[in-house]
Amino acid sequence: MVNFISSMTGTLAALEEGGMMENRIFGLDSQLLMDTVILALAVFALFALLSYLLFNPARELLAKRQAKIQAEMDFSAKEKEDAMQFKSEYEAKLKNASAEVEEILSEGKKKAQKRENEIIAEADAEATRIRERASREIELEKSKLKDEVKQEMISIASVMASKIIAGNIDETKQAALVDEALNEMGDDTWQN
Amino acid sequence: MKIGSTLLSGGLANLGVLTQDSEVTFGVNGYLKYHLFGHEFELTTTHISLLIIMVTLLIFALVANRAIKKADPDKVPGPFLNMIEYMVETIDNLTKTNMGEKHGYKFANYIGTLFIFVLFSNISGLFGLRPPTADYGVTLGLAMITFFLIHYNGFKYQKSKHVTNLFKPILLSPINIIGEIATPISMSLRLFGNVLSGTVMMGLIYGLLPKIILLFWPGVLHAYFDVFSGAIQTYVFCMLTMVFISQQFEE
Numbered sequence: 001m002v003n004f005i006s007s008m009t010g011t012l013a014a015l016e017e018g019g020m021m022e023n024r025i026f027g028l029d030s031q032l033l034m035d036t037v038i039l040a041l042a043v044f045a046l047f048a049l050l051s052y053l054l055f056n057p058a059r060e061l062l063a064k065r066q067a068k069i070q071a072e073m074d075f076s077a078k079e080k081e082d083a084m085q086f087k088s089e090y091e092a093k094l095k096n097a098s099a100e101v102e103e104i105l106s107e108g109k110k111k112a113q114k115r116e117n118e119i120i121a122e123a124d125a126e127a128t129r130i131r132e133r134a135s136r137e138i139e140l141e142k143s144k145l146k147d148e149v150k151q152e153m154i155s156i157a158s159v160m161a162s163k164i165i166a167g168n169i170d171e172t173k174q175a176a177l178v179d180e181a182l183n184e185m186g187d188d189t190w191q192n
Numbered sequence: 193m194k195i196g197s198t199l200l201s202g203g204l205a206n207l208g209v210l211t212q213d214s215e216v217t218f219g220v221n222g223y224l225k226y227h228l229f230g231h232e233f234e235l236t237t238t239h240i241s242l243l244i245i246m247v248t249l250l251i252f253a254l255v256a257n258r259a260i261k262k263a264d265p266d267k268v269p270g271p272f273l274n275m276i277e278y279m280v281e282t283i284d285n286l287t288k289t290n291m292g293e294k295h296g297y298k299f300a301n302y303i304g305t306l307f308i309f310v311l312f313s314n315i316s317g318l319f320g321l322r323p324p325t326a327d328y329g330v331t332l333g334l335a336m337i338t339f340f341l342i343h344y345n346g347f348k349y350q351k352s353k354h355v356t357n358l359f360k361p362i363l364l365s366p367i368n369i370i371g372e373i374a375t376p377i378s379m380s381l382r383l384f385g386n387v388l389s390g391t392v393m394m395g396l397i398y399g400l401l402p403k404i405i406l407l408f409w410p411g412v413l414h415a416y417f418d419v420f421s422g423a424i425q426t427y428v429f430c431m432l433t434m435v436f437i438s439q440q441f442e443e
Binding site: 020021022023024025026027030031032033034035036037038039040042043045046047049050051053054055056057058059060061062064065068 | 221225249261309329333
């Protein structure tokens, strides 16, 4: 039994008996100290290797990606700002443009109104002129007609007169009249 | 020391009876003897498990390193890279929340190493290894590193106050001193006890139950003892390490 307990306790028994330790569970001896030292070295080695191979590169990669995402976000924020600025600019421009359109339209209307008035005035003037001319022509025709009527009356009168005279006048009298008329005419013509 | 060991092992005598009758194995065996500083040491199961775990982690780290080196930060990362990044970020956040923004990042690598190492050690029982953390030499080593870090940072940030604070209420100074010394012991024994209990129970079950039951029943127990308990103890150990170290940053 003592042997068994010794074998359970490990190294001490093993040292006494000269055999290997078997089924050791717990022992406060030099083997424990050695195990502790070995473990400390192992953990230190593992710490160094994992830091070098795993943690630091992974963290670096994360930092790189973070920087990239940050840069992209900054860039997009700037782009957005620019776009907003452009948008407001264009909105202002559009507003201006509509005002301009309004102005152009009103100006056009004004011009059209003016033109319309002009045209109407011109047309009025033309109409007046035409009317005047027409009335003048009418006047002319009238006077012409009057002249013609006068001529007609004169010729008819002279015909009637000649008819009357032909019945009452004799040859001598007629010659005397002609002579008289010729004399009067001849004197006037020469004197003039 | 021998008496102490004997007393500690005495409670296991009943188990010993079982181990003699059947093929129950859950202890550490020695494989190779060597002499150093006039003492005789042995290369044990723990060291072999330790080596296997370290090589596994190293291969993982190398593959991860390859993936990271090949990765283009302008492109969408693949699932493996995502996993690595998630892991590293989780560890970074854990240390930052527990140790503060100012000092946390300095310890992220150590806490990460500790977490991955202890987690792999605890669940190595799933792969047929004897968990290295079921050996007190390993957990004591981890706790001693924590102990060293606590007091190194204590002296670094609090200077001489780190010592004088122990005697602040002079009546409580023995308790304070015992408290400081108890920290690594309690941390190491907590991890050791939890993992060892799982290992012992699994050893007993594999050694004692009929083979037909072993086809399905240990799966449930592995899930509990190796995965669940292992992960919890890993978390607890890392958490305590972070909390104890970050206590030293306070003025």
